[in-house]
Amino acid sequence: KPLSLVHFNSKPSTRQCERLLLGCTTMALVAHSAGFSATYGTYCMFVWCFCFAVTLVVFTLDVTRLHGCMPISWDNFTVAFAMLATLMYVTASIVYPVYFLRSECPSEGCEVRNYRIAVTVCSSVCCFAYGAEVFITRAKPGHVVGYMATVSGLLKVVQAFIACIIFGALANDSEYNRHIPTQYCVVVYSLCFAVTVVVVALTVSGRTSSLRFPFDRFVVIYTFLAVLLYLSAAVVWPVFSFDKKYGTPGRPEDCPRGKCPWDSKLVIAVFTCANLVLYFTDLVYSQRIRFVSHSAV
Structure with missing residues (x-):
C-alpha cells in the first residue's frame, strides 16, 4: 500500500x-x-x-x-x-x-x-x-505525511545532491578511465543516482499509487542494493586511486590547486563514504516506513 x-x-x-x-x-x-x-x-x-x-x-x-x-x-x-x-x-x-x-x-x-x-x-x-x-x-511521530517529508524521502534528495558533487569531481580530471575498476565505480554512481532521481520524480509526480508493484517495498529493495553497490565502490575507488601499485598515496607537490587529479580522487572517496552512510541510514528508515504503512492497514 x-x-x-x-x-x-x-x-x-x-x-x-x-x-x-x-x-x-x-x-x-x-x-x-x-x-x-x-x-x-x-x-x-x-x-x-x-x-x-x-x-x-x-x-x-x-x-x-x-x-x-x-x-x-x-x-x-x-x-x-x-x-x-x-x-x-x-x-x-x-x-x-x-x-x-x-x-x-x-x-x-x-x-x-x-x-x-x-x-x-x-x-x-x-x-x-x-x-x-x-x-x-x-x-512527525503519529502523523501521516507525503513520502518526501519522511527521513527516507529527505535522504533521497541528499543522496542525489552528493552524487552530483561526485560527478563534478569525476569531470574535473579525476583520471577515472585509467582503470576498469574505477570505471565500475562510475557506473555505480550513475546507476544509483538515476534510480534515486526516478524515485523522487515518481513521488513528486504523485504516480506511486498507480504503479503495479508496492512502492515502499521497491524502495527498500533498491536501497539495500544501493548499499551493497556503494560499499563495493567505497573499497574499490580508494585502492585504485591511492594505493602505490595503481595511484599516488600522497598529494603531489607540483599539483596545482583546483586542477589536481589527486584532489578530485580524494573528494570522490570522501563523498562515496558519505553516500554509503546515507544509503545505510535510508535503509533503516525505509524498513520502518514499510512496517508502519503495513501495520496501519
Missing part, C-alpha cells in the same frame, strides 16, 4: 517572503559590488538565482491556489525543493567566502570585501531559513 498523503498548511507564509527577501538581497549585493567570477562564482550565482526563481514560483502558486491544477504532489514537491535549496545554499555559503573572501582588502578596495562579507552572511541566513522549512514540514 503506498504511503498516504496529507496536505500541509498551504497558505503563503511569512517564511517564504523572508526567503525571497534574503535571496533578492544576496543577488543584489553580488551584482552591485561583491562580484563573482570563474566556475565557482558562477555556481554560487546560479544557486541564488535558481532558488529565488523557484521560491517565487512556489509563492505565486500558493497565493493563486493554482498548484491544485498541477499534475504533481504539491506537498512532496515543496519539501523536496526546500531540502535541495538547503543543500545548495550550504555549498554556496561555503564556496563563495573560500574563493572570494580574504582578510586583507582586494585590489578593488575594502568596500568590495565588505560587500562580500554581507553576501556570505545573507546566504548563510537564507540557508537556515530553508533548513527551518524542512524541519517544520518533516514527518
